[in-house]
Amino acid sequence: MQQAESLFEHRDASVGATLRVFGLHLISLAVPLYTLAFVATGPHPGLCVLAWTIVVPLIWVLDRTSGPALHPPVRLVASWPFDGILVVLSAVQIANVVLGLRLVREAGLRSVDAWVMILLVGVSSGYSAIVVAHELVHRKERGLFRLGRLLLCTVFYDHFTTEHVRGHHARVGTDEDSATARYGETFEAFWRRTVPGQLKSAWRIEARRLGDEQMKWHDPRLLRSSVLHGFLAETALAGGLGVAFGPAALVAFFLQAYVAVRLLEAVNYFEHYGLRRVGKKVRPVDSWDSNSWFTLFARVGLSRHADHHAYASRPFQALRPWEESPKLPFGYIVTTTMAVFANKRLQRLLSRELERRKLGPFAEQP
Numbered sequence: 071m072q073q074a075e076s077l078f079e080h081r082d083a084s085v086g087a088t089l090r091v092f093g094l095h096l097i098s099l100a101v102p103l104y105t106l107a108f109v110a111t112g113p114h115p116g117l118c119v120l121a122w123t124i125v126v127p128l129i130w131v132l133d134r135t136s137g138p139a140l141h142p143p144v145r146l147v148a149s150w151p152f153d154g155i156l157v158v159l160s161a162v163q164i165a166n167v168v169l170g171l172r173l174v175r176e177a178g179l180r181s182v183d184a185w186v187m188i189l190l191v192g193v194s195s196g197y198s199a200i201v202v203a204h205e206l207v208h209r210k211e212r213g214l215f216r217l218g219r220l221l222l223c224t225v226f227y228d229h230f231t232t233e234h235v236r237g238h239h240a241r242v243g244t245d246e247d248s249a250t251a252r253y254g255e256t257f258e259a260f261w262r263r264t265v266p267g268q269l270k271s272a273w274r275i276e277a278r279r280l281g282d283e284q285m286k287w288h289d290p291r292l293l294r295s296s297v298l299h300g301f302l303a304e305t306a307l308a309g310g311l312g313v314a315f316g317p318a319a320l321v322a323f324f325l326q327a328y329v330a331v332r333l334l335e336a337v338n339y340f341e342h343y344g345l346r347r348v349g350k351k352v353r354p355v356d357s358w359d360s361n362s363w364f365t366l367f368a369r370v371g372l373s374r375h376a377d378h379h380a381y382a383s384r385p386f387q388a389l390r391p392w393e394e395s396p397k398l399p400f401g402y403i404v405t406t407t408m409a410v411f412a413n414k415r416l417q418r419l420l421s422r423e424l425e426r427r428k429l430g431p432f433a434e435q436p
Contacts, residue, residue: 079080080267080430082327084144084147086353086399087144087146088144088146088147088148089124090152091143091146091387092151092155094367095152095155095157095274095367095370095371095387097364097367097368097388098155098159098198098367098369099155099159099162099369100368101125101129101156101193101194101197101198101296101368102108102159102163102166102194102197102198102199103162103429104125104190105162105170105190105191105193105194106162106165106166108122108186108187108216109133109165109166109169109170109172109173109187109190110165110169110189112173112176112177112183112187112408113173113176113177113181114183117182119182119183119186120182120186122186122190123186123189123190125190126189126193128252129197129364129403130404130407131369131435132364132403133308133362133364133368133401133402133426134400134401134403134404134405135398136362136363136364136365136401137363138361138362138363139361139362139363139366139367139373139391140391141391142390142391143387143389143390146387146388149275149385149387152386152387153383153385153393155190155370156202156205156206156214156217156370157217159198159199159202159370160199160202160206160217160220160221162198163194163195163199163202163221163224164220164224165193165225166191166194166195167195167224167311167323167326168178170190170191170232170322170326171314171315171319171320171322171323172315172319173185173298174315174318174319174322175315175316175318175319176320177254179318179319179321179322184318184322187322187326188322188325188326189329189395191326192325192326192328192329192330192333193330193333195224195225195326195327195330196284196327196329196330196332196333196334197333197368197369198369198370199221199224199225199330200221200222200225200227200230200330200331200333200334201232201369201370201372202221202232202370203218203219203221203222203231204218205218205370205371205385205386206218206221207219207222207230207231207234207235208382208383209383209384212376212428215284218231219231219300222300223300223303223304223307224327225305225326225327225330225331225334226308226324226327226331227330227331227334228297228300228301228304229268229269229273229297229300229301230268230272230334231272231296231300232272232275232276232296232297233249233268233269233271233272233275234249235357235382236275237268237271237272237275238250238268239352239379239382242342242347242352242356242357242379243342243345243346243347243352243356244346244347247342248263248267248268248270248271249267249268249338249342250265250308250342250345251264251338251340251342251343251344252340252344253343253344253421253430253431254344254417255343256413256417257336257339257409257410257413258413260335260339261332261335261339262340263419264335264338264339265335266414272297273295273297276292276294276295276296276297276298277292280292280295281338284381285370292412301351302380306331307322308320308323311323317343323377326394329354332410333406336406336409336410337372337406339409340358340398340409340416341357341358341375342356342357342358343358343417343420344420344421344430344431345358345396345424345427345429345430346429346430346431346433347358348433352379352380353380353394354376354377354380354392354394354395355376355395355396355427355429356376356379356393357375357376357378357379357395358375358376358395358396358397358398358420359373359374359376359391359393359395359396359397359398360373360374360375360397360398360400360401360402360405361373361397362398362401362402364401364403365401365402365403366402368403370386370390371386371387372386372402373402374389374390374391374392374399374424375395376392376395376407377389377391377392378395380392389413396420396423396424396427396429397423398420398423399416399419399420399423
């Protein structure tokens, strides 16, 4: 069986190939820009505002009917255009939050406009902002890394920076990892376990870096904790938004963040569901992949999750498919919906794939 590594080595770089890949990844801008159009043109008259929600079922259908993306990546002439996509997505996210809160201030929290804003900005925050932040916090460039943290502050989840990079990637597929869903665990049970678990883990990771994992909350060394810095930055951001746009808008800010984090954790739920790591090295079989073409380009390569865990610093446009990894039944958008609203059915589909590949609880005993 030919592996993606060897396939990757036979794809040559060219300006044309770079432009084609760049053009396909511009699809990732569609939902954020659609959301920007909504928040920039409001308030909207009457119930016609509900027509703006059509984008949610539309992206679901596109993901559901999308063909497979099994091609290996190409060697690109330059990487900076793809970093440019991330920067533009970051700018659009910030604009969406600010203009969305302006809309709520003018229309009122009880308006249909406000609730459509919470839905669209929340979906866009989860759909692009957290995904982009996930990409950026893995980068070595300090500017891109800090931009990723800023994006996470817009959904009040900056501790994800510490926990994901230094916790989840080290412990994925083990009992110690709060972000690995156990076989048979429902999404709601996972949600109740993972949200506080990741926050506690991030706090401990930073405390350990500063000298004592069990240090008290009032220990002065914690003043150098990046988790504390993130919390203070988030609090300052929320306070500033509250002063600028009012208490109703602040409520809307937290609600869109809740929507975004629910989407993030639904993705976390199925990305390693039921898998058990063997040994210290993370293998392609320790993460679920999706072959959805739409997910690959609309969510900046996130669907090639196995390669991301094997090579965390690899940029999204260079991620490779792995035949060995278990495959999700649908793209990320459909699977996220199933994780939340059709969890039992999703578990049955994932169980069949685990059994077929003899992974997780179906792994052959040595």
